Amino acid sequence: MSTTPAPPPDRAAGAAGAPSAGPVRERGDACPGALRLHAADDGALARIRLPGGLLTARQARLLADLAETPGDGHLDLTSRGNVQLRGLPAGCGGPLAERLRLRGLLPSERHDRIRNVAASPLCGLDGFSPDLDGFSPDSASGVEGAPADVQAWARELDGLLCSDDAPADLTRLSGRFLFGLDDGRGDIVALRPDVTLIASGAGRALLCFGTTGPGLRVPAADAPRAAVLAAAEFLAAREASGSGAWRVRELPAGQRPAAGRLAERLTAAGIASAVLPAPRIPLGGPAVPGLVTGPDGTCSLSVTAPLGRLTAAQWRLVVRMAVKEGNQTIRVTPWRGLVVPGFPAEEAPGLLADLAGAGFVTSAESAWHRAGACAGRPGCAKSLADVRADAAACLASGQAAGAAALPVYWSGCERRCGHPGGGPWVDVLATGEGYRVTVRDEDGGRQDAGPRTVPAAGLAGAVAAARTTT
Missing domain, CATH: 1.10.472 (Cyclin A; domain 1)
Known part of the structure; x- marks a missing residue:
């Protein structure tokens, strides 16, 4: 294993050189959970925390059921390896929590929102x-x-x-x-x-x-x-x-x-x-889409969800594979992907091709690799654009494909919900008149990578240029 320098020290809150006790807040954070739902324009949102991203096939099947009823038919994968359900009706929290509890997905109501654990998925x-x-x-x-x-x-x-x-x-x-x-x-x-x-x-x-x-x-x-x-x-x-x-x-x-x-x-x-005092801390990249060959000769399938969102039908396909040919487990990754272990080596390539045909990202050469977006319009009232539609149109051009391309994330407002951790990454921010495209580093600083505001119709070239910034 090669060891590279650790990321730069985290910056303290407050102005540089000014004494500070850190941020002063009058209330706790508003992060949603399985019990405390977030009210969005398209209905309530529930975040189901999966420590280490670990799911059994039975648990994964339940999430598909909940995505369809009472949800909107989709599952969103988060940057911490969790799953979100959207479009939930008001008053569904109690029945939702009970079904999660029966499958071991809500072991403690008091501790639900602190179960934030990311683990190496491979x-x-x-x-x-x-x-x-x-x-x-x-x-x-x-x-x-x-x-x-x-x-x-x-x-x-x-x-x-x-x-x-x-x-x-x-x-x-x-x-x-x-x-x-x-x-x-x-x-x-x-x-x-x-x-x-x-x-x-x-x-x-x-x-x-x-x-x-x-x-x-x-x-x-x-x-x-x-x-x-x-x-x-x-x-x-x-x-x-x-x-x-x-x-x-x-x-x-x-x-x-x-x-x-x-x-x-x-x-x-x-x-x-x-x-x-001075440990050498490794710094590596995320799990990439494709086949993962194990020392015992079995293979795992590594895929990502386009813009972090899957339909219930796509999710069920993965669950069926895990049950029929795999080891009945699924790992959700912090890069909005899935790793499904335990396949015979002779069957794995065909199964990966099936997932590609179903719309999953299965290659690091895809322009959709390491591309994400917030909910945007119409689900979020604060968003200034339908960022998912604009991102999909941009990525469909195929520009900036390749494993070396920087991650890219579309945000509908300055909050940048769900943006990648660390860096560098390409920040595509809706302004109301188009998008501002910049490259952000590990410390959140930015470097302009093109015109100040780019119309949605001309976004593909600007994003491609930013993703190939060295």
Whole structure:
């Protein structure tokens, strides 16, 4: 595994050089959940959280049922590997929650919105193994252990988050607080989680706040418990600062949770740890569409949803494949895709072709690869355009295809709901008179990549030029 420099340090809230306690907010975040629905112009919206993106076939079948009734017939995949249902009627929350609860998709009503856990979706499927203690420049035990199963971490962490025995009232976390479980390839690191676990060899893991050092080396077996203690330390740091911060990076640098304080918490909980002042943190790319060959000879199918949206019929096709030829599980990725494991190698190419024929993105060479859009009109009252229709027309031209093209995201207003994490990425923002096309970097800065405002009819060329910016 190649190790690249970590993303730049997260910027503190407030003006540069000005003392700040971070953002002051009079209310909590408005992130929807399975219980607290969001009222949109096209009906209510429910967000079903899937820690690690993990679904059984039975759970996935239920989501298709709910998408059709009472939903609008579609499932939206989010940038954190969750699923959203739209077009829900008023008053459906109780029956919806009960059906989710029966399938294990709502294990705790109190903790629903804090179950934000992203995990490397290809873990265990492609033979990847992290460098032996690759996160520490001066450590090597000489004993290589089996790669950590971050999906198992996700299941354990979810149980801990929902427990009433947690070390702090974790329901005080924002619905935007993100736990990231990276198997060492750096794909989840690129999402810039708030608490990050990175697997290594020799049965160890790196725990850090955000995606920079210092970090703590902890036993892999204790990693989920250590992540919960890190969240408790964030809450303590936030309270001490008097801040209303929702994310770690919103706390001023001098008031962010410290590795030393966290080490003390871990010791008190019986978890051994060692501080790594300057860990080497991997930074990789997302799972790409196509066939994924495993070390046991079986294949997984990796696909993405065009603009992050699938019909219930498309979703059901995947579920049928998972049941009939696969291992009856589905993994939803933070890049608005699906990974379906367990297919015989001789059958996998034909099944991938079937998914392509059904409208899925199955190749990284497609212009639709890493392209997304918010709901736009008519579903969102704040949107200044029908961004999905304009994005589809732009992408249908086929320009800016290729695996090296930058991610692109269409937004109907300045809120940019659902935009990609990290960077760089192409920001296509509706202005009411057309679109402004810019390239954003990891820190949210931007660089103009064309005319200030581009009409929808001339958007394909401007977007293509921006996506090939180096």
